Amino acid sequence: MPRPGRNTYSDQKPPYSYISLTAMAIQSCPEKMLPLSEIYKFIMDRFPYYRENTQRWQNSLRHNLSFNDCFIKIPRRPDQPGKGSFWALHPNCGDMFENGSFLRRRKRFKVGGAPGADPLVASKPQDAAHYLQQQQAKLRLSALHAAAAAHLPQMPAGYNLSAPASSFKHPFAIENIIAREYKMPGGLPAFPAPGYPLHNQLAPTWPHVYGAGVMDTCDYPAAYGVPFKSLCHGAQTMPAIPVPIKPTPTPVPALPALPAHIPAFLANSPQSVSPTSPQAAAGHGSPAAPADAPPSAGLPSAVTVH
DNA sequence: CGATGTTTACATGGTA
DNA sequence: TACCATGTAAACATCG
Numbered sequence: 192m193p194r195p196g197r198n199t200y201s202d203q204k205p206p207y208s209y210i211s212l213t214a215m216a217i218q219s220c221p222e223k224m225l226p227l228s229e230i231y232k233f234i235m236d237r238f239p240y241y242r243e244n245t246q247r248w249q250n251s252l253r254h255n256l257s258f259n260d261c262f263i264k265i266p267r268r269p270d271q272p273g274k275g276s277f278w279a280l281h282p283n284c285g286d287m288f289e290n291g292s293f294l295r296r297r298k299r300f301k302v303g304g305a306p307g308a309d310p311l312v313a314s315k316p317q318d319a320a321h322y323l324q325q326q327q328a329k330l331r332l333s334a335l336h337a338a339a340a341a342h343l344p345q346m347p348a349g350y351n352l353s354a355p356a357s358s359f360k361h362p363f364a365i366e367n368i369i370a371r372e373y374k375m376p377g378g379l380p381a382f383p384a385p386g387y388p389l390h391n392q393l394a395p396t397w398p399h400v401y402g403a404g405v406m407d408t409c410d411y412p413a414a415y416g417v418p419f420k421s422l423c424h425g426a427q428t429m430p431a432i433p434v435p436i437k438p439t440p441t442p443v444p445a446l447p448a449l450p451a452h453i454p455a456f457l458a459n460s461p462q463s464v465s466p467t468s469p470q471a472a473a474g475h476g477s478p479a480a481p482a483d484a485p486p487s488a489g490l491p492s493a494v495t496v497h
Numbered sequence: 498c499g500a501t502g503t504t505t506a507c508a509t510g511g512t513a
Numbered sequence: 514t515a516c517c518a519t520g521t522a523a524a525c526a527t528c529g
């Protein structure tokens with residue numbers, strides 16, 4: 192079997208809109224925010240289709256980031272120089288894909304909609320910013336938890352999603368979407384969802400997603416201990432993609448309790464939770480990728496919304 | 498100068 | 514069929 196690589200067998204367009212793809216990327220990192228370059232990288236790593244015509248789709252993606260209120264821009268801290276801001280999901284946009292389709296939302300997420308509008312209407316940007324700030328604080332702890340677990344020593348601690356940042360789970364969280372599609376090679380940590388025989392079922396159906404060789408660049412430790420049901424938001428349980436019928440997901444064992452001894456150093460050490468350290472993508476993945484000194488997805492002290 | 502971000506315009510396809 | 518979400522192109526501004 193050829194190593195999944197460029198132009199081998201899966202150049203089909205993924206059944207996700209740019210909004211979905213971007214949301215996946217953002218959700219894939221523990222900080223729940225990524226710079227544009229990392230979003231690009233995430234998509235290119237996982238969807239070979241997007242390794243070509245980069246000018247085209249990246250322009251579209253940028254357009255989506257600016258155009259859709261579900262994405263909010265988070266400025267870098269002064270001590271974390273770099274180009275561009277971080278992008279995050281608006282905390283209230285979790286219902287965007289409540290209809291289960293990741294290609295087309297039932298309704299566009301809009302900030303500050305008409306009063307009394309449907310619950311999809313976002314909260315004030317200030318609220319979103321506050322929410323995100325809380326997220327960052329929680330992430331410090333979860334990142335530490337991941338480090339303590341040390342299941343994947345080669346993995347930057349920050350990439351371990353074993354400790355969800357909050358109780359809120361976007362329906363298009365990376366755990367929700369990609370986990371179902373990745374074809375897990377034998378040597379890699381098999382998705383620990385009994386009753387979720389993903390690989391053989393999905394591989395032929397969704398060969399556009401690469402699992403081997405690239406998944407370890409960012410997020411896939413999500414496979415560890417993420418209770419499936421907890422990832423579903425409201426009535427949303429499965430994306431409306433033509434995946435084979437699967438048995439009811441069996442909840443995986445809950446997370447081990449967070450260690451009581453949380454060193455305080457993490458609270459002031461954004462770098463220690465960096466999801467984008469060079470090591471993260473080193474080895475394989477996308478060597479040719481710009482790898483523009485990823486800004487370590489720092490935790491901004493102030494969150495502003497445009 | 499290139500990457501990033503914003504905005505406008507138009508085409509396409511899905512849905513009510 | 515109108516409306517809306519999405520995709521694409523393009524012009525332009527800003528920033529490191």
